[in-house]
Amino acid sequence: MEIYNNHKRLFGAAIILFIALTMFAAILPALNEEKTSTPLPGSKALTADETAGKGIFIREGCIACHTQQVRDVDMDKVWGSRPGIAADYARIRRTDVWRNTAMLMGSERTGPDLTNIGLRQSSQDWHLLHLYNPRSVVEQSIMPAYSWLFEVKDYAFPGDVVLHVPDEYRKGITGQIVATKEALQLVAYLKSLKQTALPDGKPTPIFLYGKDVKESGTGKAGTANKASAPQFDGAALYTANCSSCHQPNGEGLVGAFPPLKGSKVVLDDNPEVQITIVMKGYSGRISEGYGVMPPVGINNNLKPEEVAAIINHERSSWGNNAKQVTADQVKKIIASFKTDNSKTAK
Template sequence: MNNYLPLSIISLGILAFATLMLVIAPGIEMARPEPPAGLQPYTVEEQRGRDAYVSMGCLYCHSQQPRAPEQAPDGERGWGRPSVSADYFYDSPHQLGTMRTGPDLLNVGARLPSESWHLTHLYQPRAIFEWSIMPAYPFLFEVKAEAEEGDVVVALPPEFAPAEGVVVASQEALDLTAYLLSLDRTYPAPQDGIRDDGYRPRGDAE
């Protein structure tokens, strides 16, 4: 270990090898020309909502990757079937997540399909779940003396409603809700779907 050049070349070679194994090879394996049947691209409104989801950092508490029943009871909780790589065809940046301070959201649109529920929950999560530690997003709403035409009014129990006037959803809150409602991967998983099957009981391979 007296020479700089060999040290550099071997170090970079090892990193290149790791990149091949962790990024390039799985990338080739997962590459698909087409999305699975049943997966729709995001609409303009849903995509704006997705951008809001990314910018608010929802990712840091909510995963979007239900696990297999062999590993965890995600399906029993209504979070959906185990996801496969093709389910994320239209997703960039990916929002797979690493925390479940809150529940998994990959199928929240199928599980909780009410716009009104989501608006109330975003305005004040504790209006629905007293135990919730999710942040409230009052800045996505506006308090008005009375609703104008086209306004979407948020339904609130009296103790969370403003003393006077009504709470009206901003366009960003509506977009975000549209994105949450679009989260629905309940179509059957593609036959060649790729996921980590490392928890499948032995002898039970496909």
């Protein structure tokens, strides 16, 4: 064929074929995906600091050990309330005409998945301590320390975020350990990673390959024991929501997170203060060197029964022996929050 003897026609045909294939195999499917996978209504674009933090996340190699994808398999339930969908990543746009935005879904889980870390762990103080020395909050952690994201000053200036590092991890440092702007930006990005709730009417993806849960029956096969109410494991809920700061032994971290072992709040027969702190957070001990506790109950959508289970675990562990609380007590106190808010609004 003459086309093989004419390099202009040969290369021209090759270019046309390449463009056609690119259009049908890449560009048109991508445009169609953009139309069908719009951002979820409750999602938010990253702020300037969060965007800068994302760049630091990439620069420091965090993507090598952490994923940001909740797969539709049962083992991924610990990372999010539902499997991820394309719309979860719809706000990831090109940086500019020449550069594409990095997708940080990852492929390795040497460390835990971070899809929902902003809700699982919303404490800025915890994240900063974890970056400075991961072993200070998670004893068995193999994550490297990012101490270069902090600086030591003789005196902290107004506006500085001082890190309250336990003595055993200060390594002889006598000054104030202060978070740099980059450390704060990285934490801002981590705290922005939250799984957005699906709008009403949209089917929720299911987790596959889960364990078959067989209901126990007392009579005919397949008849469930309706008399048995669901039980919540307070120890497991404490581990998932509280132990990273207050530690598995309830002793907290000196100068960082207060102890629950022997705590007056935990041992009080009236659970109102303890329930309020779990649901609304607390900042009353900043003067003692402790950070702000986030509203764990609200952030993690804890049910009254789950809050009661956590509180009862705290009240009966590590030598504590306080009066147990019921889910109804928790519901009553949570309902009082709404009453107080309505009075304040008036």
